[in-house]
Amino acid sequence: MGTSAVAYEEMTRTERVRAAVRGDEVDRVPVAFWHHFRPEGSARRLAEATLRFFDEQFDLDICKVMPDLPYPFPHRAITDGNGWRMIEPLNLERSHFVQGRLRTIEILRDELGDETPIIMTVFSPLTEALYFCGGRDAFLDQARRDPVAVHGALAILAQNLRDAMELYIAHGADGVFYSIQGATSDEKGLGEDRYREFGRPYDLIALGGPRDGWLNVLHVHGDANLLMDAVLDYPVDVLNWSDRLTGLSLREVRGKTSKCLMGGWHEFGAALNGPVEQIQAEAEDAIKQTGGRKFILANGCSVPRRDPRGVAGGRPRHRRTARRGVAAGGAARSRRGAHGEAAFTHA
Numbered sequence: 649m650g651t652s653a654v655a656y657e658e659m660t661r662t663e664r665v666r667a668a669v670r671g672d673e674v675d676r677v678p679v680a681f682w683h684h685f686r687p688e689g690s691a692r693r694l695a696e697a698t699l700r701f702f703d704e705q706f707d708l709d710i711c712k713v714m715p716d717l718p719y720p721f722p723h724r725a726i727t728d729g730n731g732w733r734m735i736e737p738l739n740l741e742r743s744h745f746v747q748g749r750l751r752t753i754e755i756l757r758d759e760l761g762d763e764t765p766i767i768m769t770v771f772s773p774l775t776e777a778l779y780f781c782g783g784r785d786a787f788l789d790q791a792r793r794d795p796v797a798v799h800g801a802l803a804i805l806a807q808n809l810r811d812a813m814e815l816y817i818a819h820g821a822d823g824v825f826y827s828i829q830g831a832t833s834d835e836k837g838l839g840e841d842r843y844r845e846f847g848r849p850y851d852l853i854a855l856g857g858p859r860d861g862w863l864n865v866l867h868v869h870g871d872a873n874l875l876m877d878a879v880l881d882y883p884v885d886v887l888n889w890s891d892r893l894t895g896l897s898l899r900e901v902r903g904k905t906s907k908c909l910m911g912g913w914h915e916f917g918a919a920l921n922g923p924v925e926q927i928q929a930e931a932e933d934a935i936k937q938t939g940g941r942k943f944i945l946a947n948g949c950s951v952p953r954r955d956p957r958g959v960a961g962g963r964p965r966h967r968r969t970a971r972r973g974v975a976a977g978g979a980a981r982s983r984r985g986a987h988g989e990a991a992f993t994h995a
C-alpha cells in the first residue's frame with residue numbers, strides 16, 4: 649500500500665473556511681475572488697449567475713452574493729437637509745431590496761447545501777449616503793450645513809441595514825461582506841475625525857444585525873491611506889482590503905489584529921492580466937506574510953471588467969485537477985482571472 653496516496657482528508661469548503669477563521673489547520677488555504685456581474689432582474693437569475701461563477705466555473709471556497717438592485721433611494725438625489733429627511737425606515741416585508749436578497753440566499757442554500765459558505769454584500773450607511781448625495785464633497789458640505797439631518801438619515805439607514813442583515817443570516821447566509829467607503833485619510837475619504845463621527849457609529853449599529861453569522865467580512869474600500877486603525881475592532885470575523893494596491897501589507901495588519909485576513913491578489917494586476925506565474929507568486933508571498941493561518945486568499949477589491957477573451961478565457965476548469973494542484977503546490981489554484989461585467993459600485 650502506497651504511503652503517499654492519501655496525505656490528508658480533503659475538507660469541505662465550509663470546514664476549510666471555518667478553520668481559517670478560527671486559526672485552525674487547513675488542508676489548503678481557502679480561495680475566493682469576485683467581480684460584479686449584472687444578472688439584471690430576478691432573485692433567481694442572480695442566484696444562477698452567482699452559482700455559475702463561484703461554484704461551477706471557479707470552484708471557490710466562498711460564495712459571495714453581489715446584488716444588482718441598489719438600496720431603494722435615488723443616487724445623487726439629495727441636495728439639502730430636506731433630502732436627508734426623506735430617508736425612512738424600510739418595510740422589510742414589502743421591500744424588494746430585502747426580499748429579493750432573501751430569495752437569492754434561499755435558492756443558493758438549497759442548491760449548495762451546508763458545505764459552502766454564503767455571504768451577502770452590503771454597503772455601509774455612509775457608503776449609501778455618499779451615493780445619495782453625489783459623493784464625498786457634497787456629503788461634507790451638507791454635513792456641515794445640516795448635521796442633524798445627515799445624522800438622522802444615517803441612523804435610519806443603519807437601522808434598516810441592521811434589520812436586513814439580521815434577516816440574511818436568519819435565511820441562511822453565513823455572514824455579510826460589509827463594505828465601507830470614505831474610511832481614508834486622503835481627499836477621497838472623510839479623514840479620521842469625520843469618519844469617527846459619520847461612519848463608525850453607524851457601522852457599529854448596522855453590524856449588530858449579522859451577529860449570528862460566523863463569516864462577517866469587513867471590506868475597507870480605497871486605493872490608499874486607509875483608516876484601518878479606526879475600524880480594526882469592528883465586530884467582524886474577517887478583514888479584507890486592497891493590500892497590494894494600498895501598500896498596507898498583510899504582514900503589517902497581521903501584527904495589529906488576530907482577525908482572519910483576506911487578500912493577497914492585486915485586483916488590477918496579474919489577476920486581471922496574467923501571467924499565471926505572477927498570480928501564483930502573489931499567492932505564495934501572501935501565504936508567507938500570514939503564515940497561511942487565519943488567512944483567505946482573495947482579491948483586495950472587485951476585479952474590474954475584462955474582455956472575456958483576455959486571461960478570463962472562461963473555459964470551465966477541471967475542478968478535481970485544480971484542487972489537487974492547489975493542495976500539492978501549497979499555493980493558489982491557477983485561475984483564469986475574472987471576467988464579466990464592470991463594477992457599478994465598488995465592493
Ligand SMILES: [Zn+2]
Pocket residue numbers: 867868869870948949950994995
Ligand atoms: Zn473595494
